[in-house]
Amino acid sequence: MRGQVPRKTILSFIGPAVLGLAIVGIAPLLYAIWTSLHFYNLTQLRRVEFIGLQNYWDVLTDEAFWQAMSRTFFLLGTALPLQIALGLGIALVLHQPGLTILKTLARLSLVLPMATTYAVVGLLGQVMFNQKFGVVNQLMGGADINWIGDPQNAFVMIIFWDVWQWTPFVALVLLAGLTMVPGEIEEAARLETKSKWTVLRYVQLPFLLPGLVAVLILRTADTLKLFDMVFTLTRGGPGASTEFISLLIQRVGFRAFDQGLASAQAIILLIVTIVLAQIYIRVFYKEV
Amino acid sequence: MTSTRSLWSQIALLAIIIAICVFPFYWMVTTSLKTQVVALEAPPVWLFEPTLNNYREALFEDGVLRTLMNSLIIAVCTTLLALILGVPAAFALARFEFRGKKDLWFWFITNRMVSPIVLALPFFLIARNLGLLDKHITLILIYLTFNLPIVIWIVTDQFRGIPYDLDEAARLEGASQFTIMRKICLPLAMPGVAVSAIFSFIFSWNELMFGLVLTRSEAKTAPAMAVSFMEGYNLPYGKIMATSTLIVIPVLIFALIASKQLVRGLTMGAVK
Numbered sequence: 001m002r003g004q005v006p007r008k009t010i011l012s013f014i015g016p017a018v019l020g021l022a023i024v025g026i027a028p029l030l031y032a033i034w035t036s037l038h039f040y041n042l043t044q045l046r047r048v049e050f051i052g053l054q055n056y057w058d059v060l061t062d063e064a065f066w067q068a069m070s071r072t073f074f075l076l077g078t079a080l081p082l083q084i085a086l087g088l089g090i091a092l093v094l095h096q097p098g099l100t101i102l103k104t105l106a107r108l109s110l111v112l113p114m115a116t117t118y119a120v121v122g123l124l125g126q127v128m129f130n131q132k133f134g135v136v137n138q139l140m141g142g143a144d145i146n147w148i149g150d151p152q153n154a155f156v157m158i159i160f161w162d163v164w165q166w167t168p169f170v171a172l173v174l175l176a177g178l179t180m181v182p183g184e185i186e187e188a189a190r191l192e193t194k195s196k197w198t199v200l201r202y203v204q205l206p207f208l209l210p211g212l213v214a215v216l217i218l219r220t221a222d223t224l225k226l227f228d229m230v231f232t233l234t235r236g237g238p239g240a241s242t243e244f245i246s247l248l249i250q251r252v253g254f255r256a257f258d259q260g261l262a263s264a265q266a267i268i269l270l271i272v273t274i275v276l277a278q279i280y281i282r283v284f285y286k287e288v
Numbered sequence: 289m290t291s292t293r294s295l296w297s298q299i300a301l302l303a304i305i306i307a308i309c310v311f312p313f314y315w316m317v318t319t320s321l322k323t324q325v326v327a328l329e330a331p332p333v334w335l336f337e338p339t340l341n342n343y344r345e346a347l348f349e350d351g352v353l354r355t356l357m358n359s360l361i362i363a364v365c366t367t368l369l370a371l372i373l374g375v376p377a378a379f380a381l382a383r384f385e386f387r388g389k390k391d392l393w394f395w396f397i398t399n400r401m402v403s404p405i406v407l408a409l410p411f412f413l414i415a416r417n418l419g420l421l422d423k424h425i426t427l428i429l430i431y432l433t434f435n436l437p438i439v440i441w442i443v444t445d446q447f448r449g450i451p452y453d454l455d456e457a458a459r460l461e462g463a464s465q466f467t468i469m470r471k472i473c474l475p476l477a478m479p480g481v482a483v484s485a486i487f488s489f490i491f492s493w494n495e496l497m498f499g500l501v502l503t504r505s506e507a508k509t510a511p512a513m514a515v516s517f518m519e520g521y522n523l524p525y526g527k528i529m530a531t532s533t534l535i536v537i538p539v540l541i542f543a544l545i546a547s548k549q550l551v552r553g554l555t556m557g558a559v560k
Contacts, residue, residue: 005384009465013384017377017436018392020369024432025399028410035410093301106302109309111550115543119496119511120532124312126518127319127525133330135315142331168309172551214555221401228496232515246405246497253409254501266406273401 029270036264042257055264064240065265068248069272075155075244076223079162084215086163087170088208092200094171095178107175110168121161122232129157151241154234158242161229166222170215177211178204213284217277224273245269316536320529327525342530352531355513359535362424362509363492366431370488371481373432374439379469381440382447383455396437407433408501415502422504430498435488442487442553446480447473483549486542493539510535 039051059065090110094103129136129147137143147153181204189203227246230236236243236251243251249269253262319327321338346352381389411430412421420426450473458468474481499509508516514531517524543550 005465007386010380010384010386013376013380013465013469014386014392017373017440020373020432021395021399021436024429025407028407028414031410031414032406035413090305093298093305096298098295099298099302102299102302106305108544108547109306111543111547112309112313112540114550114554115490115539117494117496117511117532117535117539119494119515120316120536121312123514123518123528123532124316126523127529128312128315133328133332135332138331164308164312169551169554173555176551211555217401218555224401225403225405227403227405228494228511231496231500232518246403249403249405249409250497250501253405254412259409259413263409266403266409269403270406273403274398277398277401 032263032266035259036267038260040258040260040263042259051260055260056268058261059264059268064248065268067240068243068245071242072223072226072244075159075162075226076220079159079166079223080216080219082159082163083167083170083219084212086167087215088174090167090171091174091178094175107172110172112168113165114169116165118165118228119232121165122229125157125161125229125233148234149238151238154238154242158230158233161233162223162226165229166219173211173215174208177208180207213280216284217280220276220280221273224269313536313540316529316532320526320533322526324524324526342524342526343534346527346530346534350513350517350527352510352513352534355508355510356534358424358503358507359493359510362427362431362507363489365424366428366435366492367485367488369428370432370435370439371485374436374484375443375474375481376469378440378443379447379473381444383452383465396440399433399437402433404433404495404497408497411498412501421502422506422508424507426502427492427498427507427509430502431488431492431495434491438487438491438553439484442484442549443477443480446477450476483546483553486546487553490539490542493535 036055037050037052039047039049039054041047094106126148128134131137131144131146131149134147136147137145145153147157186199186203189199193199223244225246226244227250230242230244230247231250234242236247240248245265246269249262249265252258252265256262318334318338320342321340322336323339323341326333326336380386381393407430411426415421415423415426454472454476455468458472463471494511495509496511496515499512500515503509503512510531514528514535517528517531546553
């Protein structure tokens with residue numbers, strides 16, 4: 001019989017981990033809630049006072065907050081379709097038979113971008129996209145594009161690096177899905193029809209869905225978390241053109257020193273994250 | 289069956305994929321071997337006389353070596369701690385039935401989704417009040433928020449794959465659950481433990497935001513160091529790329545070792 005274990009034994013196995021995560025994960029959150037209910041500025045620590053929900057009201061009526069939020073979802077909305085389209089293309093190429101050595105090589109090189117330190121990606125961006133001595137402008141035939149200093153170009157550059165770093169991830173997840181299709185079924189389908197599209201839509205897609213759901217959930221979470229790469233590349237600028245939600249909170253908390261307001265923003269971000277996670281899990285995991 | 293033309297187009301596509309993935313690394317390494325004068329040439333030069341000066345200066349004059357050591361100490365310690373706490377929890381999740389198991393599971397997954405800035409704010413204040421700013425232990429502890437879920441998830445999966453009969457046999461001999469875990473299941477689960485350790489190491493090593501917010505000099509991590517070169521007007525691009533190369537090479541090696549499991553690890557909790 002499985003699971004006939006005394007409670008004390010279970011607790012001794014699970015307790016340390018739960019306690020550990022409670023100390024580093026839950027306690028700080030409670031402290032953040034406390035901070036968010038106070039006027040708490042690092043430059044005026046004598047004046048910490050309880051102000052109720054004032055910070056939350058300030059956040060919810062703050063245009064900068066909503067702009068950062070919509071900017072974040074705009075990035076997700078542009079980068080994710082690109083990643084899925086390119087990733088699917090790469091997965092289909094890698095799934096074809098033959099050329100084993102070259103494909104192994106391709107699969108190994110796909111691993112590199114997603115393991116790269118995010119901060120280093122940002123630094124690389126600074127070097128490669130520099131207007132004067134950057135290699136990107138050179139490769140574009142001696143173009144003279146100001147990537148980092150122009151709001152729109154900077155956003156395009158962020159999309160580029162996000163796509164560079166995470167398309168391989170999408171490709172490898174989808175490739176794993178493609179290899180789950182039973183060989184006989186795929187071959188039978190190919191005898192029936194010449195259209196690759198039909199095979200993809202009716203035979204392979206059902207096997208790709210769980211992977212696509214995972215990609216959607218994780219890319220959403222990671223875009224809400226996005227900080228390191230953008231911070232090293234543009235610091236959210238020029239202006240606020242690449243200031244995504246995590247960058248905004250960092251700036252308010254550590255460069256404007258308003259910990260109370262930043263905590264309120266963080267708590268709202270946390271609520272958005274949890275609600276999104278719940279919706280995704282409810283909607284998709286029932287169908288898949 | 290495949291015609292020559294489609295074979296060639298396939299080769300071309302694969303070559304493009306590889307080139308796009310690898311080119312930034314090529315550019316990083318070559319820039320790191322340029323003197324400042326060569327690095328600032330416009331348009332950029334592809335052929336030049338390489339020098340290791342940037343590495344020497346970064347490592348020994350600017351203290352990058354120390355920050356690399358800090359990163360190493362922190363990543364190794366937090367990984368060990370995550371294993372010590374996480375492996376027994378994973379064993380319980382895989383082997384025992386108890387109330388609240390699903391909620392516990394959801395909690396672990398949610399930890400993977402939460403933006404680090406949400407924790408960075410309160411952790412900064414708490415660490416400041418307790419005098420724990422710029423200490424290794426602070427980062428070691430806070431990195432548990434993402435390492436522990438990874439370890440628990442991967443190792444639980446691994447424990448589930450071990451036949452229950454083995455436990456049963458040992459229990460009839462009178463072994464305690466702890467002995468069963470340590471003597472019977474753990475040796476068989478070693479591949480999963482190793483992979484989760486690699487992940488935990490990579491994520492801790494790569495982390496920037498907590499390092500930036502919670503350290504100043506004593507415990508400064510390598511990514512935070514690389515970023516601090518970005519201040520001022522005349523940026524030392526060669527040195528920045530040398531530091532970047534030093535940071536990235538260990539993780540790339542680890543990632544290639546664990547490449548088969550990388551996707552599973554990154555989709556943690558989202559794909560069954």
